[in-house]
Amino acid sequence: MNDQIDHHISPIRTYIIVFMALMVFTGITVWVAFQDLGYLNTFVAVTIAVIKATIVAWYFMHLKSSAKITRVVALAGVIWLIVMFALTMSDYAARSWIPFPDPW
Amino acid sequence: MTEQKHYINAETTVKSWLLTVDHKRIAILYLLSVVGFFILGGTAAILFRLDLMTPQGDLLAHETYNKMFTMHGVMMVFFFLVPVVPAVLGNFLVPIMIGARDVAFPRLNLASWYIFITGGLFALAALVLGGVDTGWTFYTPYSSTYANSNVILTGLGVFVAGFASILTGVNFIVTIHKMRAPGMTWFRLPLFIWAQYATSIIMVLGTPVIAITLLLLVLERAFHIGIFDPALGGDPVLFQHLFWFYSHPAVYIMILPGFGIISELIACFSRKNVFGYSFVAFSSLAIAIIGFFVWGHHMFITSQSIYAGLIFSILSFIIAVPTAVKIFNWTATLYKGSVEFRTPMIYALGFIGLFLVGGLTGLFLSSMGLDVHLHDTYFVVAHFHYVMVGGMVMAFLGGLHFWWPKMFGRTYNQGCAVFTAIVIFIGFNLTFFPQFIVGYLGMPRRYHVYPEEFQIFHILSTGGASVLGFGYLLMFCYLPYSLIKGKKATANPWPATGLEWEQTTSPPPTLNFIHDPVVTEEAYAYAKKNEEFYRQAIPAESKDV
Amino acid sequence: MSNSHSPHLHHHFHSLEQQRQASSLGMWVFIAQEIMFFGGLFCGYVVYRNMYPEAFAVASHQLSIGWGGFNTVVLIFSSLTVALAVRSAQLGKKNQIIGWLVATILLGVIFLGVKCIEYSAKWEHHLVPGIHFNYEPHYTDDALHESTGSEHGTDHHPAPAVYPGHVQIFFAFYFAMTGMHALHMIIGIGLMIWIIWLATKDRFAPEYYAPVELFGLYWHFVDVIWIFLFPLLYLIGRHVT
Incomplete structure (x- = not known):
């Protein structure tokens, strides 16, 4: 692990810029919620949230200057979450593929 | 020779035990507590096994029978099997095996024990207040709508105890990453460490899901808010998804550390390096990861879609591959080894046989078509007892007998121990093998009134349980006896490689090593002949000599 | 090892660097758990x-975007403010740590206060799940109300949409x-009070500030959770008006 990078101290300016970016994205997510994008509304809302979360993790939580193992751990949490969602939804999404027969 | 200072006699007050941050003492605290829960769960098992001798179930009332098997399941799964190896043997051995003075977060380690005890007290309170009758799986809507409100207490107990497990997992992951001695590279680690690491991954990423699920269950039970209640639009099967997302990987929390122990035992008592070290190491990780993809095989006969069932079925077959890798590699290690039938080795060989049966019957159950017939029968009961008791408990006992001299500095009576191991093996098979047959014939689990033609199997099973119980009782005699009258153990009685054997005394001092070791050799460097081996490490002080 | 006798070094670590990496990794593993x-x-x-997109949209409209x-x-x-507190700790500026943390506590309390206002409004509108819960269709937006039907059992109305x-x-x-999120914030505020106390005792130095960092x-992380909760709870189907 590179100690020098690890101890990196970000300038205040970086934090202010990150904060402003988060504010802008918050504004966008509220604005876009009132636009009719059909099925895309949820997709856009979640995408913006993911971008905001990534910004927070990358700059505020210093993943930018963290050791590789730290990034792997953070990523593992997200990947496991996706596994849980994907396999659970594989059930719910496919339930109606074969309709239940009428009661006899 | 003057009495040597070690972690047990370093301080002797009760306070010094209850406020200790020494991982070895915490391991002993955990050992005492899980044995307590094991006795409770075992007593429940004896009671309902006796009840099942007659087809009418003469001994227990219907309600009591339900409460007994629930208590057996809750105690054994959440308060015995999950913590037993990681929190006892893992806690004791992980820092020593990697050459560290303690785990990374000693105070969190102690907190984990207190959290565990708190959770246990919740579950015990539920028992005292009248017991729970939902089965250890707490399936909704029965648990959330119909069962008595002790479900709330038990659910909270398991919720709380989950955090003990999470803290242990966090501790091990960081310890193994950051606390290894100089020279202890990843591929010099004992396989027990790899297994603990894989287990910790599951503990950290799986346990929170069961925690939140049980919290939702408690809310649902207390306020009837409809999350799992079909009458209000909820889906009870969602509970099963979230429950098994943890509880299937939890099976690997229980069995993976057992695999780790077996690798140590097989290598030591065949005087050989483990065949295909890296395959065995990575198969642990593979099991931990793939273990998260298979939970739906518990739900083949719910409203889960057939397509999801298909995916889960295929993935369940895949997880047999890394498991088989382990079995093959252990067998290959035995091949041409100079095998010694010491007590731990007898447990290890018993493990391989019994786990093989448990694992292969798992393949029956992961085939969707066959599972429709076998689901919720005694076949399932026999299958998971072959894995949990035949696998995990045998491995734990093997490990306990292997490291007992290290943990307590005393040796037990070898004759007694070998005899007990054989009694347990026979008793176990007599208990659970008939259950495969009676389950295949259609005996459903959790019923205590059954057709008369099944009685013979239940009598065999109860007889076997008595033999098994007798075996455990014997152990409760000679192991404590060894603490008082047993011969003083040498630092390395077997003799085995590994830092815990070569670099420290029995029992170890408080900070584990007098000189911090420097690792120079891979694990399991047995020389095959004359009980010799290449030491894995040298003490730091002598490095430059 | 120049720092092996530092008062900040715990007995079982070999160096402050090892200790720092261990605590940081531990926190990240804990976050993965979270x-x-x-x-x-x-x-x-x-x-x-x-399963119930319409009901979720209708229900979401009961929440105040404001x-x-x-x-x-x-x-x-x-x-x-927390990021700046950590930065002050890296630079070893004790008073700034305390200042930024106090600001964070104030903001946290404001957040929880607003949450209380929102919760009590839900209670008054009988929207808290449980026995007290009583959802009245006339709270819904007009467009959805059209298809909801005010009375049950009349054939000319379609089945209630929600x-x-x-x-x-x-x-x-x-x-x-939101309750679990608020609980995390309450715990966080408690932790901040503890860390401020540590800071007043001069426990931190540029080479040791693990509690602040963690x-x-x-x-x-608590912030990230809210970043997801806000659009998923408050902003569903807002374009349908």
């Missing part, structure tokens, strides 16, 4: 939102998720 903890709730939410948006701004701002039980499920998740990670 992701799965909230993940269980999000998973249930996704299942029911897909308060939700305000709280989002407050929480992101508190993330900034069933009160499904609205209740939304609120069950709303309270479970707390920062925790608070940012």
Whole structure:
């Protein structure tokens, strides 16, 4: 692990810029919620949230200057979450593929 | 020779035990507590096994029978099997095996024990207040709508105890990453460490899901808010998804550390390096990861879609591959080894046989078509007892007998121990093998009134349980006896490689090593002949000599 | 090892660097755990939102975007103040650590105060799940109200578009998720008070500030959870008016 990078101290300016970016994205997510994008509304809302979360993790939580193992751990949490969602939804999404027969 | 200072006699007050941050003492605290829960769960098992001798179930009332098997399941799964190896043997051995003075977060380690005890007290309170009758799986809507409100207490107990497990997992992951001695590279680690690491991954990423699920269950039970209640639009099967997302990987929390122990035992008592070290190491990780993809095989006969069932079925077959890798590699290690039938080795060989049966019957159950017939029968009961008791408990006992001299500095009576191991093996098979047959014939689990033609199997099973119980009782005699009258153990009685054997005394001092070791050799460097081996490490002080 | 006798070094570590890396990794592993903890709730939410999209939209309209948006701004701002507190700790500026943490506590309290206002409004409108819950269709937006039908049992009305039980499920998740989030904030505020106390005792130095750093990670994580909660709870189907 590179100690020098690890101890990196970000300038205040970086934090202010990150904060402003988060504010802008918050504004966008509220604005876009009132636009009719059909099925895309949820997709856009979640995408913006993911971008905001990534910004927070990358700059505020210093993943930018963290050791590789730290990034792997953070990523593992997200990947496991996706596994849980994907396999659970594989059930719910496919339930109606074969309709239940009428009661006899 | 003057009495040597070690972690047990370093301080002797009760306070010094209850406020200790020494991982070895915490391991002993955990050992005492899980044995307590094991006795409770075992007593429940004896009671309902006796009840099942007659087809009418003469001994227990219907309600009591339900409460007994629930208590057996809750105690054994959440308060015995999950913590037993990681929190006892893992806690004791992980820092020593990697050459560290303690785990990374000693105070969190102690907190984990207190959290565990708190959770246990919740579950015990539920028992005292009248017991729970939902089965250890707490399936909704029965648990959330119909069962008595002790479900709330038990659910909270398991919720709380989950955090003990999470803290242990966090501790091990960081310890193994950051606390290894100089020279202890990843591929010099004992396989027990790899297994603990894989287990910790599951503990950290799986346990929170069961925690939140049980919290939702408690809310649902207390306020009837409809999350799992079909009458209000909820889906009870969602509970099963979230429950098994943890509880299937939890099976690997229980069995993976057992695999780790077996690798140590097989290598030591065949005087050989483990065949295909890296395959065995990575198969642990593979099991931990793939273990998260298979939970739906518990739900083949719910409203889960057939397509999801298909995916889960295929993935369940895949997880047999890394498991088989382990079995093959252990067998290959035995091949041409100079095998010694010491007590731990007898447990290890018993493990391989019994786990093989448990694992292969798992393949029956992961085939969707066959599972429709076998689901919720005694076949399932026999299958998971072959894995949990035949696998995990045998491995734990093997490990306990292997490291007992290290943990307590005393040796037990070898004759007694070998005899007990054989009694347990026979008793176990007599208990659970008939259950495969009676389950295949259609005996459903959790019923205590059954057709008369099944009685013979239940009598065999109860007889076997008595033999098994007798075996455990014997152990409760000679192991404590060894603490008082047993011969003083040498630092390395077997003799085995590994830092815990070569670099420290029995029992170890408080900070584990007098000189911090420097690792120079891979694990399991047995020389095959004359009980010799290449030491894995040298003490730091002598490095430059 | 020049720092092996530092008063900040615990007995079982060999160097401050090892200790620092261990504590940071430990916190990240704990955060991975937290992701799965909230993940269980999000998973249930996704299942029911897909099952009852209309009911979730209708229920979401009961929440105030004003308060939700305000709280989002407050929480992101508190993330900034915590980041600055950690930065002050890196530079060893004790008074700045305390100042930024006090600011964070204030923002946290404002957030929780707003949450109280929102919760009590839900209670007054009988939207808290449980016996008290009583969803009245006339609270809905007009467009959805058209198809809802005010009386049951009349044939010329279509079946109610949203069933009160499904609205209740939304609120069950709303309270479970925001409640669990608020609990994390309350714990966080407690931790901050402890860290301020440590700082007044001069426990931190540029080579040792692990509690501040780890707390920062925790608070940012709580912020991230809210970043997801806000659009998923407050902003569903807002374009349907």
